Amino acid sequence: MMWSSPFVTQATSVSQIMLRVLLALIPGIAMYVWFFGPAVLVSITLASITALATEAAMLKLRNRPLKPFLTDNSALITAWLLALSLPALAPWWLVVVGTAFAIAVSKHLYGGLGNNPFNPAMIGYAVLIISFPAHMTHWLTPHGLGGIELSFAQQLDYIFGGILPSGLTLDALTMATPLDTLKTQLHLGLSVGDIREMPIYGRLAGHGSEMVAIAYAIGGIYLLYTRVINWLIPTTYLVTLFVIAGIFHLADPVHYAAPLFHWFAGAAMLGAFFIFTDPVGGSTTFRGRIIYAAGAALITFLIRTFGSFPDGVAFAALLMNICVPLIDIWTQPKVFGKKGGGK
Amino acid sequence: MRTLDHFHGGIHPAEHKLESSELPSRIAPLPSLLILPLHQHIGAGAKVQVQAGDHVLKGQLLASAQGMVSAAIHAPTSGTVTAVQPHTVPHPSQLPGLCVHIEPDGKDQWIDHAPLEYRAIPKSELLAKLREAGIVGLGGATFPTHVKYSLATDQRIQTLVINGAECEPWITTDDRLMRERAAEIVRGIEVLRHLAEPAETLIGIEDNKPQAIAAMRAACAGSDIEIVTIPTLYPSGGEKQLIKILTGKEVPSGGRPTGIGVACSNVATAYAIHRFVDHGEPLISRQMTVTGNVRTPQNIEVLIGTPLEELVRLAEPLPGATGYILGGPMMGVHIDDLRLPVVKGSNCIIVKSAKLFPPAEPAMPCIRCARCAAACPADLQPQELHWFSKARDFGKTQEYSLFDCIECGACAYVCPSHIPLVQYFRFAKSEIWQRERETQAAEIARERHEFRMERIEREKREKAERLALKEKAATAAKPAAPIAAPVMINPDADPDDTLQMRIDAAMTRAKEQAATAQPRNTENLTPQQQAKVAEIEARRAKFSELASNAGADDESSKKS
Ligand code: SF4
Ligand code: SF4
Numbered sequence: 001m002m003w004s005s006p007f008v009t010q011a012t013s014v015s016q017i018m019l020r021v022l023l024a025l026i027p028g029i030a031m032y033v034w035f036f037g038p039a040v041l042v043s044i045t046l047a048s049i050t051a052l053a054t055e056a057a058m059l060k061l062r063n064r065p066l067k068p069f070l071t072d073n074s075a076l077i078t079a080w081l082l083a084l085s086l087p088a089l090a091p092w093w094l095v096v097v098g099t100a101f102a103i104a105v106s107k108h109l110y111g112g113l114g115n116n117p118f119n120p121a122m123i124g125y126a127v128l129i130i131s132f133p134a135h136m137t138h139w140l141t142p143h144g145l146g147g148i149e150l151s152f153a154q155q156l157d158y159i160f161g162g163i164l165p166s167g168l169t170l171d172a173l174t175m176a177t178p179l180d181t182l183k184t185q186l187h188l189g190l191s192v193g194d195i196r197e198m199p200i201y202g203r204l205a206g207h208g209s210e211m212v213a214i215a216y217a218i219g220g221i222y223l224l225y226t227r228v229i230n231w232l233i234p235t236t237y238l239v240t241l242f243v244i245a246g247i248f249h250l251a252d253p254v255h256y257a258a259p260l261f262h263w264f265a266g267a268a269m270l271g272a273f274f275i276f277t278d279p280v281g282g283s284t285t286f287r288g289r290i291i292y293a294a295g296a297a298l299i300t301f302l303i304r305t306f307g308s309f310p311d312g313v314a315f316a317a318l319l320m321n322i323c324v325p326l327i328d329i330w331t332q333p334k335v336f337g338k339k340g341g342g343k
Numbered sequence: 344m345r346t347l348d349h350f351h352g353g354i355h356p357a358e359h360k361l362e363s364s365e366l367p368s369r370i371a372p373l374p375s376l377l378i379l380p381l382h383q384h385i386g387a388g389a390k391v392q393v394q395a396g397d398h399v400l401k402g403q404l405l406a407s408a409q410g411m412v413s414a415a416i417h418a419p420t421s422g423t424v425t426a427v428q429p430h431t432v433p434h435p436s437q438l439p440g441l442c443v444h445i446e447p448d449g450k451d452q453w454i455d456h457a458p459l460e461y462r463a464i465p466k467s468e469l470l471a472k473l474r475e476a477g478i479v480g481l482g483g484a485t486f487p488t489h490v491k492y493s494l495a496t497d498q499r500i501q502t503l504v505i506n507g508a509e510c511e512p513w514i515t516t517d518d519r520l521m522r523e524r525a526a527e528i529v530r531g532i533e534v535l536r537h538l539a540e541p542a543e544t545l546i547g548i549e550d551n552k553p554q555a556i557a558a559m560r561a562a563c564a565g566s567d568i569e570i571v572t573i574p575t576l577y578p579s580g581g582e583k584q585l586i587k588i589l590t591g592k593e594v595p596s597g598g599r600p601t602g603i604g605v606a607c608s609n610v611a612t613a614y615a616i617h618r619f620v621d622h623g624e625p626l627i628s629r630q631m632t633v634t635g636n637v638r639t640p641q642n643i644e645v646l647i648g649t650p651l652e653e654l655v656r657l658a659e660p661l662p663g664a665t666g667y668i669l670g671g672p673m674m675g676v677h678i679d680d681l682r683l684p685v686v687k688g689s690n691c692i693i694v695k696s697a698k699l700f701p702p703a704e705p706a707m708p709c710i711r712c713a714r715c716a717a718a719c720p721a722d723l724q725p726q727e728l729h730w731f732s733k734a735r736d737f738g739k740t741q742e743y744s745l746f747d748c749i750e751c752g753a754c755a756y757v758c759p760s761h762i763p764l765v766q767y768f769r770f771a772k773s774e775i776w777q778r779e780r781e782t783q784a785a786e787i788a789r790e791r792h793e794f795r796m797e798r799i800e801r802e803k804r805e806k807a808e809r810l811a812l813k814e815k816a817a818t819a820a821k822p823a824a825p826i827a828a829p830v831m832i833n834p835d836a837d838p839d840d841t842l843q844m845r846i847d848a849a850m851t852r853a854k855e856q857a858a859t860a861q862p863r864n865t866e867n868l869t870p871q872q873q874a875k876v877a878e879i880e881a882r883r884a885k886f887s888e889l890a891s892n893a894g895a896d897d898e899s900s901k902k903s
Binding site: 004005006007008009010012013014016017068072074112113114115230279280281282284285328332333334335336337338339 | 720755
C-alpha cells in the first residue's frame with residue numbers, strides 16, 4: 001500500500017456538519033410547536049421517512065453504497081427544510097410528494113450529494129407551490145390569538161384522513177401568512193401602519209412566526225460559532241435585505257414595510273442561515289458569495305413586494321443557484337504570486 | 344517590533360513536537376552499511392568517481408557535480424566501496440536509482456581537510472567550493488546552495504531570510520539544532536551574508552519554539568541579524584509563505600525569491616555551511632527526527648547513506664508499526680521499506696501506528712463547502728482543481744493555476760469529505776509533465792531525423808565537391824586545394840555543433856525532468872484512470888525507444 005500525504009486530517013466530516021445543521025434547527029422547531037401546535041412534528045417525521053426511503057431507493061438504482069450516503073444526514077436536512085417551509089396542517093401526500101421529488105429528481109438525477117445545482121428542498125417547495133397552490137396557503141393560526149385550536153388527534157385526523165371536526169372549515173382554522181396579508185391588504189388600499197395594527201402581527205412581524213424566526217437566528221448563530229457555515233452569506237443577505245427594504249420604507253412608509261419586518265417575516269431568517277448557506281449550489285469565492293447573497297436578498301424583496309408568490313426566499317435561492325457557475329468564474333481570486341502588476 | 348504580514352489560509356494541525364523536542368540530540372553510531380544515491384538534490388545527478396573495490400576516506404569525493412544545477416556526494420566515513428549499483432532510493436516514486444555502496448572500515452578516518460578562509464577568495468570560488476562540498480538546501484527542497492547564491496551582477500538582495508519556522512507537525516530537527524548549535528548556525532549565516540550582501544537578515548521562527556528563539560537571540564546578540572517570532576500556522580515554513588510573512592513580498596508565480604530581492608535558506612543549511620567553512624567538512628551528515636510509534640522519540644545526527652532501519656532502531660520502535668513517513672505528516676512520503684538510506688533531504692522519519700495515523704476515511708463527494716479554498720496558502724480553489732483533475736480536464740487545471748499548488752496538504756487536511764485532494768493534484772501535474780515530455784521526445788526524434796537527412800545530403804555534396812576538387816587539382820595549380828577545403832568545411836561544421844548541443848541540452852533537460860518529477864500517484868484511481876496510466880506508460884516506452892533508435896542511427900551514420 002502506498003499512501004500519499006497528508007497523512008492527517010481534521011476530524012470534521014460531512015455527516016457531522018449536516019448533523020450540526022439539524023441541531024441548529026431545533027430551537028426554531030420548538031418555537032414552531034409552541035405557537036402552532038405539534039402538527040409540524042408530523043410533517044417533519046413524514047418528510048424524514050420519505051427522504052431516507054427515496055435516498056435509499058435512488059442509491060440502489062444508481063448502484064451506490066447505501067451506508068455512507070444514508071448516514072451523511074444531507075437527506076434529513078432537505079426533509080426538515082422542506083417540512084418547515086410548508087404549512088404544518090398539510091395533507092400527508094403533499095409532504096411526501098414534495099420530499100420525494102426533491103430527493104429523487106433534484107438531488108439524484110443530477111448526480112447525488114454534491115452535484116445538485118439547485119437546493120433540493122427549495123425545488124420541492126417550488127414544485128408544490130406551482131402544482132398545489134391552494135394547499136400551500138392554509139397556515140395555522142398561532143397560539144394566543146384566541147382562534148380555534150385543534151387537538152393533536154384532530155390534527156392527525158386531518159393530515160392523514162382529510163377529516164376536520166364537524167362544523168369546522170379549514171378557513172376557520174387557518175389564515176394567510178403575515179407577508180400574504182400585508183400584500184392583499186395593501187392592494188385593498190390600507191397603509192402599512194394600519195395593517196400592522198391587525199392582531200396577527202406582533203412587534204417585529206407576524207405574531208408567533210417572528211419568534212420562530214428569532215429561534216432560527218439563534219440556531220444560525222450556533223452554526224456560525226461552530227464554523228459550520230461561513231459568516232459572509234448570512235451577513236450579506238441580511239444587510240442587503242435591510243438596506244433595500246430600508247430605502248423603500250424611508251421613501252414611502254405607507255406602502256413599504258420596515259426592514260425589520262422583512263427580516264423576521266416569512267423565511268428570511270431560515271434562508272439566511274440554512275438555505276442560502278447550503279454550500280452545494282452556492283458560490284465558493286469571497287466576492288462570489290457577496291454577489292450571491294446580495295442577489296438573493298434583492299430577489300426576496302422584489303418577489304415579496306411586487307410578485308404574486310407569498311414569499312421570495314425559495315425562488316431567490318433557485319434563481320441565484322442558476323447564476324453560481326457564472327459568478328464563480330467571474331470572481332476567481334488572484335492566486336499567490338500573481339497579484340502584483342496585473343499579470 | 345517588526346510588523347508581520349500574513350499569507351492566506353493556513354491550518355493548525357496537532358503539533359506533536361514535544362514527543363521528540365525535549366531530549367538532547369545524539370550522534371548515531373557508525374552504520375554497518377552506507378548507501379549513497381547519486382541523485383539527492385534538485386538538478387542533475389552527480390557523476391560517480393569511484394568504483395567497486397576502491398577504498399575511500401571520510402569526506403572523499405564519491406561523485407562530482409555534473410552541470411550547474413547539481414551537487415557532489417562524499418563518503419560519510421572511511422571504508423570500501425562494495426558496489427555502484429541501483430538501489431531503492433527515498434524518492435516519492437520509490438524507483439531504484441544508482442547508488443554507491445560503502446562498507447565502513449570502522450576507523451572513520453578523515454581525508455585531508457581544512458577550514459576555508461572564505462573572505463579571502465572571490466565569491467565565485469566560494470560558490471564553486473560549496474558545489475564541490477555538496478551543500479544543498481536541507482529544509483527539504485535540496486536545491487543546490489551555490490545556485491541559489493549565484494546572483495546576476497545586477498541582482499541585489501534586500502533581505503536574507505533564514506528559515507527556522509519548522510511548521511510541519513512532529514518534526515523538531517531545526518528546533519533542536521537552534522537550541523544546541525545556535526552559534527554555529529550564525530557562523531553559517533555569516534557566509535550567506537557574505538555571499539548575498541543583504542541589507543537585512545531575518546531569522547523567522549514559529550512561536551512554539553521559545554527555547555530555540557532564546558538561543559538564537561543570544562547567539563545573534565550584537566549582530567544586526569534579527570530574530571522574528573512568527574505565529575504558529577502551517578505552512579508558514581514554506582519558503583514563499585515565510586517570505587510573505589517577513590517581508591510582505593510575494594514571490595511571483597513561477598519565479599524565484601532572488602527575483603524580488605530575497606534569498607532564503609534553512610537553519611540546517613547554514614549549519615552545514617559552517618561545518619564546511621570552519622571545519623572543511625563536506626555535507627556528509629544531518630540531523631533527523633525519529634518519532635511516532637517509538638519508545639524514545641528524539642533527534643539524531645546521522646551519516647547520509649545510513650539505512651533508515653538502523654536509524655529507527657536507535658529510537659526503539661514499539662510493536663504495531665503500520666508503515667513509515669519520511670518527512671512530516673503533511674508533505675512527507677509513505678514508505679514501507681526501511682532499507683532506504685537517509686539522503687540530504689531527509690529531515691524526519693515517523694513510525695506509523697494505527698492509533699497515531701488511522702487509515703484515511705473513505706472519500707465522499709465534494710460538497711463545495713470551500714473549506715479547502717479558505718485553507719489554501721496559495722489562494723487556489725482546490726475544489727475546482729479537484730473537479731477538473733477528476734474530469735481529466737488538464738487544460739482547465741492549468742487555467743486554475745495548478746502549478747502554483749505547493750502540495751502543502753492544507754486543503755486535504757480540512758476537507759470534510761476526506762477527499763485526497765493533493766493526490767489528485769499530483770496526478771494532474773504528472774499527467775501534464777508526461778504529455779510535455781512526450782512532445783519533447785517526439786521533437787528530439789524529429790530533430791535527429793532531420794539532422795541525419797541533412798548530414799547525408801551534405802556528405803553527398805561534399806563527396807561530389809571533393810571529387811570536383813581532385814579533378815581540378817589534377818589539372819590546375821597545386822596550392823588551390825588546401826586553401827579551398829577548410830573554407831568549404833568550416834561553415835558547415837558550425838551549425839552541426841550547435842545542433843548537436845541543442846539536442847544534448849534537450850536530452851539533459853528531459854533527463855532532469857524525469858529524475859525530479861513527482862510520483863504518479865496511481866493509488867485510489869478509478870480503473871479508467873489506471874488504464875490510462877498504463878497506456879501512457881506504453882506510449883512513453885515507445886517514445887524513448889524511438890528517441891534512442893534515432894540516437895543509434897546517428898551513431899552508425901557517424902561511423903560510416
Ligand atoms: S473542502 Fe472538500 S468538500 Fe469542501 S469544497 Fe473543498 S474539496 Fe469540496
Ligand atoms: S496542497 Fe495545493 S491546493 Fe491544497 S492547500 Fe496546499 S497549495 Fe493549496
